Amino acid sequence: MTGARDVARAVDDRVIRAAAEVNAAVRDGLDEDTVLGLVARRVGAMLGAPACLVMTVEDDETLVVRAAAGPLAEATRGMRIPTVDTFEGEVVRHQRSIRLPDVGGDGDAASVLPPMVRAVLAVPVPGYGRPSGVIEVGDVHGRRFTADDADLVGLFAAHVAVVVEHERAGADLEPLADSSPPGAEPLPVTLDSLTSSVVATTGASACAVDLLHGDALRRASGHDVHRVLDRELLADVHDAARQAVSAKSPVIRRRGRDGSLVQAEPDGRAGEVPTEAPGGALVCVPLTSRGGAVGVLYAAWPPGPGPTELELAYLSAVAGEAATAVDSSHLVAAAQEKATQEERQRLARELHDSVSQALYGIALGARTARQTLRRAPEQADQSLTYILSLAETGLADMRALIFELRPQALAEEGLVVALHKQLAALRARHGLVTEAELGSEPAGTLAVKQTLYRVAQEALQNVARHARARRVTVRLSASSTALELEISDDGSGFDPRAEFPGHLGLRSMRERVSEIGGVLNLTSEPGKGTTVRVRVPSGLWP
Incomplete structure (x- = not known):
């Protein structure tokens, strides 16, 4: 028995060292392919498998082999695997591991690995909002991969998920550098x-x-x-x-x-x-x-x-038009700079209140987990669960902030997706129960959707900061006569007629809605929650 315990302890030490090595690579900001390659090598070595692949889900919903380790896997790097009619696709769709003890060289079952591979273990890589990928291990001896093997691979799948989410966030931010207001002529x-x-x-x-x-x-x-x-x-x-x-x-x-x-x-x-x-x-x-x-x-x-005199007069007219264009450009630039400064201050507050706090908590939780692993490994699960919850909170907040930073995001993804992302951030950061009755994407101009999104954003922030609510509901409905948005909560409520500093941003919301010809109504009473309703006539959203 003592020998068995020593072997188990040695295996655990190898896993901890490998996980620490991968964690350090992620922490030090090594490029994605380097980290994924390290994961493939360490997982393959710990399971004694001649093939280990790390695949990520691309924008077209296919899997791409980003890293491969082992003599039977080297030729697979860069291969693309459909998520339809493949067991890897099944892993992605259902987000659960698949263990195949004897694929028998079946090319459909082992869609990437060579025919001599007999046993396959495929573990999903989780993601925020959509799956991130699959880690696949292959063996030639017809071994039976166990649930413990799947758990070990799952430990490293969490690291892969962090890398993929970081990569996706970077891709989301790339268009910001050269974005400009739609319709603006330089x-x-x-x-x-x-x-x-x-x-x-x-x-x-x-x-x-x-x-x-x-x-x-x-x-x-x-x-x-x-x-x-x-x-x-x-x-x-x-x-x-x-x-x-x-x-x-x-x-x-x-x-x-x-x-x-x-x-x-x-x-x-x-x-x-x-x-x-x-x-x-x-x-x-x-x-x-x-x-x-x-x-x-x-x-x-x-x-x-x-x-000629006529040509000189024409030059004067052109110079006048040029001066007007320059002056307008200066005014627009000044207004944009003011708006940019205000948005930066808002984002700084949001980052301080959410993401920076989550990162601080993750660092603190990681230190606690490290100490617990040294002293009482069996108690480390609580610290790790805490770290994962904070990471999910930070990811939700970053997704919502990135969406707001991308000028084209609302036009590309739609109002319904935007509202879902705001609610996800609200759930993750504040623990509120959220309900969404949004239906399909409504018709409407981008200006109308932008206004409704900003009103919802302001109202949800008010719920989080002031309402002391447990539940919030967002409804969006379109009829032949109007587009309507409703945000209601079960919080403390307030007297809308009262005067107090800031007035919860109600003036800002009313002004936004008024600019597009809509109407905002607010119903609230101390102790009975708050409901914000916006109605925009259909003539304004063809």
């Missing part, structure tokens, strides 16, 4: 269009716009005036632009009959310039907005008569 596109119209409509051979950045003028868009001006006029560009900006009026420089530079009157008159004149002409028109200059428009004429 300022350079507008300025390019205006400068191109000058070249197409007038006798100018080049046109460009420089914008003021502090005291410096920097090229924003347009055709390069330097290409058509001779050296003497080119040297005069900077001075002419500065003069136009300072005087807030056009400056025209052209070459006279004797070849010398002549500054024309504001209307462009500088005497007759023959077509055979050796030089061209330069026109600098300031871009002025709200009493100040924001830049300058250049137009260059080749040798010849230069700009």
Whole structure:
């Protein structure tokens, strides 16, 4: 008996060391394929199996072999396995292990491993919202994999799940770097269009716009005036632009009959310039907005008569449009910056209140589990359960926050999915019982859905922070006359007529709904919970 216990203890020590090695790899941020390869090698070695595969579920719902260990598995890396009519797909769908004691070389049963594999153990990799993958072990001796073997593989499946969720979160965040508001036309596109119209409509051979950045003028868009001006006029560009900006009026420089530079009157008159004149002409028109200059428009004429009065008037009109575009861009940028700062502050609060607290709890729980494993291994389960619950909370919160950060997420995934994610975060973080009666995705414009989502988000945050509720219900319904959203809770309630700081964001919610032509009604009474109802007429959501 003593010998058997020693063997069991040695096996347990190997498992603990292997798990600690994989955990350190995850903690140190090693790349996903490195961690998955380490899992495949350690699982295969501990089970004495000549083949171990780690597969992940891809976006098209197929399984891909991301890591393989053992002489019988090396050629399988990168293979794709359908989740239909395969036992691996059955593992994914039902989220339970499958043990095949004798596949007999059946190619359908052993869809990835070579024919000499006799016994197969496939263990699901859990995931948040959808499965993450499968760990598959193969043996050539027709052994019978046990429930203990499945539990051992399941320990490492949890590590794989963390890696896959991290990878998915990164993929969700990638579009954020270059996202822009839908329908917004970048300022350079507008300025390019205006400068191109000058070249197409007038006798100018080049046109460009420089914008003021502090005291410096920097090229924003347009055709390069330097290409058509001779050296003497080119040297005069900077001075002419500065003069136009300072005087807030056009400056025209052209070459006279004797070849010398002549500054024309504001209307462009500088005497007759023959077509055979050796030089061209330069026109600098300031871009002025709200009493100040924001830049300058250049137009260059080749040798010849230069700009006419009609062309100068056209330049002034184009400069006015360019100034308006620049001013609008500045206002939009300022508004976006303010909104960005407010959103950053909100997200910082959310991260502090949820994810950072979950991570702190995970670290604390991990230390406790490590100490328990040393002193009383049989009592470690409680600490590990605590760690897993915190990890699920953190994942739910991160999923909800990532959804909010992606501008296109609501358009791609829909309002119903968005509301489900908010409720999942509420359950995980606050332990509330949630009910969702949402039905299928309703018709409606993106603006209407965004408003309903933000109202629901604000109302659910109020429930979590103030209501002391145990249960919250969200209903979404669409009829031929209206789209309706209802959020109700069984919390402490309040007097809606009372005045107190913040007023639970009700003003913000009412303003949002009013902007899309909807109506928000709130019903609440101390001790009797709160119900928020939003109704948007069908004419606003074709």
